Amino acid sequence: MSDQKMVLDVKDVPQLSRWILFSIQHLFAMFGATILVPFLTGLSPAVALISSGLGTLAYLFITKGQIPAYLGSSFAFIVPIQTAMEVSGTAGVMVGSFLAGIVYGLLSMLMKMFGTNWVIKVLPPIVVGPVIMVIGLSLAPTAIDQAMNVDGEYSGIHFSVAIVTLLVTALGSLYFKGFFGLIPILIGIIVGYLYSLVFTIFTNITVVDTSGISAAWSKIIDSDSVFQAISSAFLMPEFTVPFVDYQPLDVLNLSIILIMVPIAVVTVAEHIGDQMVLSKVAGRNFLRQPGLHRSIFGDGAATLIASLLGGPPNTTYGENIGVLAITRVFSVFVIGGAAILAIFFGFIGIITEVIASIPRPVMGGVSILLFGIIASSGLRMLIDNEVDLAHKRNLVISSVILVIGIGGAVIQIPVTEEMNVEIPSMALAAIIGLVLNLLLPDKESGYGNGKMFSTEEEGS
Template sequence: MTDKKEFRNPDAILDIKDRPKLLPWIGLSLQHLFTMFGATVLVPILVGLDPSIALFSSGVGTLLYILITKGTVPAYLGSSFAFITAIQSLMGTSGYPAVAQGIIYSGIVYIIVALIIARSGSDWIDEVLPPIVVGPVIMVIGLGLAQNAAENAMFNEGNYDATFFLVALVTLGITIFFNMYLKGFLSLIPILLGIVGGYLFALAVGIVDLEPVREAAWLQLPDFQVMFVDYDVQFSLAALISMAPIAFVTMTEHMGHLMVLSKITKRDFFKAPGLKKTLLADGLSTIIGGLVGGPPTTSYGENIGVLAITKVHSVFVLGGAATFAILFSFIGKISSLIYSIPTPVIGGISFLLFGVIASSGLRILIDNKIDFDKKRNLVITAAILVIGIGGAYLKIGTFELTSMALATVVGIILNLILPVKARSEE
């Protein structure tokens, strides 16, 4: 990896600073928008917020992220799932004003950590996150989401549905076909074409509900909840205690996604632009969500999967997706149409996207020639994979260390304390 300005990734069809022509730009950006849409609007639905605001704040947050990192990191920020339980609890006991405070407190934690890193440096990252930890953690990021993909593909309101699964498999097959056999521009948008093809098949088998699209208005203002304007603010200790610590969990996910992006783009984003800027941008994006009535944000594995499959890494494409997200949050019929995409279509796409992320982690182990005849390497990898994929988590009160975060912490600790050789190998 290198951070030289003149460096261009030879494997990329469009590298980070490459700007596509207008029509391909639109298609590539819509591909990212459709990929993240389902998850981004699902979070506000689960916690009782307005999905349109989540779409708006994700777009604004992503543009801010691109601006702060000076267009060097191709990432999309969508709604974070890590805060769902805490938000639901606060919403039931203290109402949205407390939730908004909690979201802002989480963003402030990001900013504080970013300032600490700016002062102390980030050279420690290479010590705590060597390839033997990074590779398995990236595999966990992909494989840990596999269950979500399978549930989206198979279940209709909690019950197994063969039609749903058929739609998912058809969507997967269409996407693979487009990815393998198309040429030119169409070969760059297999995910978008797969979603469209899967949607049409879902429409044909009768699992698409178009009634909300017909009822939606063309122009529709999101139900913004602006702090200091729409409600009074009173300090909530519960919000601080229950939500601020979760920021450390999502920071771990943030670093995991940076590892994947660094590998895909052949850069080292921990050095340039550096964690101080990426964490600052993520924190400010989360604060924006809290200020206008949206959920906290985080980088999305689904969009990273799109980057890996298409080899289109342009920040202009991600910026375009963010712009469309903002525009569509005000166009009721379009946002409703996108929201009508059935979960098995997203599940079928996810089979491929999450698998590609996991494969990136495996490639790190191969490229760095990790020797699994050494017990140390075997133990670290085994612990990370089983904890992360198995869904183990640590919960203390309302604070929860997710399986991915817990696997990362365990991997870091094992890497730091285990000897280079076991006694039996000496």
């Protein structure tokens, strides 16, 4: 793809009209996936939008404006966030996210000091591929519950909403052209929402609750002046700020550390894969210039910013690469514009209410596809790197990771008589995979053709 004509290079500044259009297009392509994580975890979608925008701007600054990447909410943290929420609430999630961001920073320092060859030993495709598959497949029950259950009970009408949303999103990703081909997720959500409204309006079954939207709109139109109407349109999101809303040391415990921090290893592996693909699409070597250590540090900085505001951890996105590959618009100014728009949208109350009113089955239908794509991406990593699963070593490692991760195996460590520290299945699967890879002989077979780390990565 890198030999196709480039519309805008990384440092090109578009004309204002095209700039706004390109930025809106990019934000729309990221929108569905970015708000899905807070929707499923109980965090604020408005804060997620704001933190993703601020995180992206920080990423662009740290990478010297040389990598066109928009950062959004990380799918890998969905289950850990849900688990941490049960243990210590939103404050515990934020502390865990902060520590995960620190891990990014430490890894980037190590890469700067010692290069990246050691990463190959720790994260070969035979470990990374199955772990990514676990991320997607372990979320499958969440997607199905969202799609067809209401308060734990099956609902055919709600399931029909999920199916319509899924079909529109899936078919759109295949057949939509031009601008619409970039936003099949958003279109699927819109169609599913409208389908839900039909049931809500013409039957006694409430699939979508629009009372929040009505209240926000009434507040605007009932204003006594234009200035008051504009003021009413804006809303302060529900930020969760350390030392203001909670004391970090009061919620910090070993459970939070073990639930959240190990996932950073998984997301770093995803980040490296994304950077390699993005380098090929853009015809640049982003792993060398500005350097993998800078991009990982930028990723960590975005997660730190999110943790200080109450948003989910941020990471680079496959959707970002897809938009760049299709549009051939690589301008970081377009990415920055999308980030600023995301921040602006996060403060508009009626948009926040619209997001909050999206029915569970609509997001469930979208989740079925997105979570499946994550699992398939892990499988593709094994295929692209030609990892031989006929080799007993590789078969053992992949099998153990998949069954432990999807099966929900956990380790509970008694700390006191009243408290156990639990290592969740996703983190446990990744840890055991890493250990098996280091202990079992014939490590070369786990690298396959070595394609995953075939690019020189040392940065300046």
